[in-house]
Amino acid sequence: MSAESILQTFNLGKRYGQRWAVKQLNLDIKRADVFGFLGPNGAGKSTTIRMLLSLIKPTEGSVSLFGHELHRHRAQALKSVGGIVEKPDFYLYLSAVRNLEIVGALNGGIHRARIFEVLDLVGLRGRERDKVKTYSHGMKQRLGIAQALLSNPDMVILDEPTSGLDPQGMKEVRGLITHLSRDQQKTVVLSSHLLNEVEHVATRMAIINKGELVVQGGVHELLNQGEGFVLLQAEPKRAVKRVLKASTKIVSKFVDEPDCIKIFMDFADVPALNQSLVRNGVRVQAIVPRRSLEDYFLSITESEDSRR
Helix, strand or coil: CCEEEEEEEEEEEEEEECCEEEEEECCCEEEEEEEEEECCCCCHHHHHHHHHCCCCCCCEEEEEEEEEECCCCCHHHCEEEECCCCCCCCCCCEHHHHHHHHHHHHHHCEEEEEEEHHHHCCCCCCCCECCCECCCCHHHHCCCCCCCCCCCCCCCEEECCCCCCCHHHHHHHHHHHHHHHHHCCCEEEEEEEEEEEEEEEEECCCCCCCEEEEEEHHHCCCCCCCCEEEEEEEEHHHHHHHHHHCCCCCCEEEECCCEEEEEEHHHHHHHHHHHHHHHHCEEEEEEEECCHHHHHHHHHHHHHHCCC
């Protein structure tokens, strides 16, 4: 049984004057996804998120959230959604607690215990009474996520949540996203241009370029298509290299690493290479296809640009 779709867009588009910021975008996000929404700066990610949160109206197309058409049933559709867009804004001379109390009041009132619960979740307990002006950039980002979680939504939409963070801050946000998905069963939509960050946490993804959808699907499935590299552990090394040198039709090149051999080739040819190795008396211990999200992203966006 396929997972339930809880956010879908249908030919969604936004035009400013004669320029389409987003054009004919069709997204399909499943329950409990960590959905990476990727693209270069200026690709239309933030514009799309603003439309998903009903902060701006689309020029064309529609959005369905939890079975409700967003334009017609805005309150019902957004009832189970929380989000932050780009840099979250706060009253800098008020505490984190007071900021969240104000947001809660604007949304019909939030129990005080929930405020402390989300502050604990994002790691701000102990600093909750301090004025936000004393917070680091990373702490403000985490407070923004706390604000998005305040109403205990089923879906959280985060626009560039690791932007400007140091490595430790990025690690903390990654851990929080993983916790929300794995332990609290929340759907997380994560917009970013930092591909290595998304690769650590996303289960499914879409790549947008110049306002248009390029590709969409499971991260594992997409990264195991086309050419990348294979990590091979096998003995004896001399026989392995002899086979690789004779396999120029399927092996682009190979590099001898300390504990394995790194082979650049099309993933579709891995079974043929494995058979050739075994046939020549090689003991194959492990043969693992690998490609980074950055490699995939560049190959997809560059090929898309060349067709335009």
